[in-house]
Amino acid sequence: MNDKGKIIVGLIIFVAVFTFPFWYNHGSATQPPEPKLTDKAKKAEKCVEDTTYMRTEHMQILDEWRDTVTREDKRVYVNKSGKEYMASLSNTCMDCHSNKEDFCDKCHTYTSVDPYCWDCHTYPEEKK
C-alpha cells in the first residue's frame, strides 16, 4: 500500500479525461431547431393528427401508410376525429409542408436522421 499517491493521482487523471466531453461542452449546447410552417400549414392549424402526436409519431404513420397503400391498396386515411386524407407523402404531406428545407430537414439534420424517402418521392422544390 505504498502506491497510494500514484493511485489517487491516476484516478483523478482518469476521471478528468473520462468526463472531459461533459465539462468541455458545458453550457454550449445548441437549441433544438424550431421547424417553420408554411402559410398553408398555419392556416390548417392541425395536421392529419395532433401536433404533439405528429411530432413524435410521424414516422410510424408514414411507415403504416406505405404498407397500407402499396400492399393493401387502402389509400384513404381516416384520422382519430373521422376526417379523411389521401395517404400520400408526396401529395398530402408535401402539399401543405411544401418547405422541405425549413420543415423536414431542420430537425432531421439536427438529430442526424437521414430518411431515404426522397430518393423516390418528390418534394415541391423539384416541380420547377
Added chain:
Amino acid sequence: MDDSRRSFLKFAGISALGLGGVSILTGLKPGAVTAADTASEPLYKNTEKALTAERWGMVVDTRKLTRSLCDKMVAACHKTHNVPDLDNDRHTIKWLWTDGFEHIFPMKHDQYLAERLHGLPILSLCNQCNNPPCVQACPTQATFQREDGIVMMDFHRCIGCRFCMAACPYGSRSFNFRDPRPAIKEENPDFPTRMKGVVEKCNFCAERLAEGKMPACVEVSEGALVFGDLEDPNSEIRKVLRENYAIRRKQSLGTNPSVYYII
C-alpha cells in the same frame, strides 16, 4: 439496530410488496388510456370511386395496332409513371414496349407467317400472370400479387437481387442500374420515381384504378386495348374474348397470363 437476517428479509419483503403495488397502479394507467383510444383508432379504406375486379385483365387487339398508336400508348404510360428514357440499351427501363411478332410469340412463329404480321409492332407489357413466377422467386416479398390479380412491386422492399427478372419468362422487368431521375424528361409529381438498385415493371396502373380511372395506355388506345374484369362474364373484356380468337404469350409455361392478344 438489530441486523439479523430475519429482520432484513422482513424489510425486503415489505419493500418488494410496496414496489409491486406501485407498479400495478402505474401499470393500470396506460392500459386505461389505450382502451379509450381504441374507440377512435385511425383506419384505412379505399376511395369510393375506386375500380375493383376479381381479376384484372387486358386484351390487345393487334388488328388495330399501328406504329404511331403504339408510340402514343408507350409515351402515355412512361410519362405517367416517371419511367426514365436512358440512352444505353442495357440500362433501358420499360413498362410498356413493342417488339416483333417472332419475339413476342417465339413458340408461334411459323415459316410462312401471315403477311400482316411482318414488321407489325406488337404491344408488350407485364402479363400480370395468375401464377406469377416472379412472386415465387422474390425473397423479400417486394413482388407480390394482390387479390385482384395485379402483380405489384413494393419498391420499399426491393433489394435488387433480380431473382424476379431471372424468373420472368417475358422479360417484363427492368433493373435500375443508375439513378433514373436525371433521365426523366418531364416529372409527374403525383407518382414517385424509383431509385438506383430496384427492379420495376408495369403495375396495371393500380394507382389510377384506385382513383376510378382506366390505365393510362388504355385511355389513349383508341380501342386497341380492352381492360376489365376477367372473372365477370358480363364485362366488355369477356365479350371481346367470346367473339374473337385470342392467344396468350408462352401459355405452355403455366404462368396463366392475364393479357390476351387478338391476332
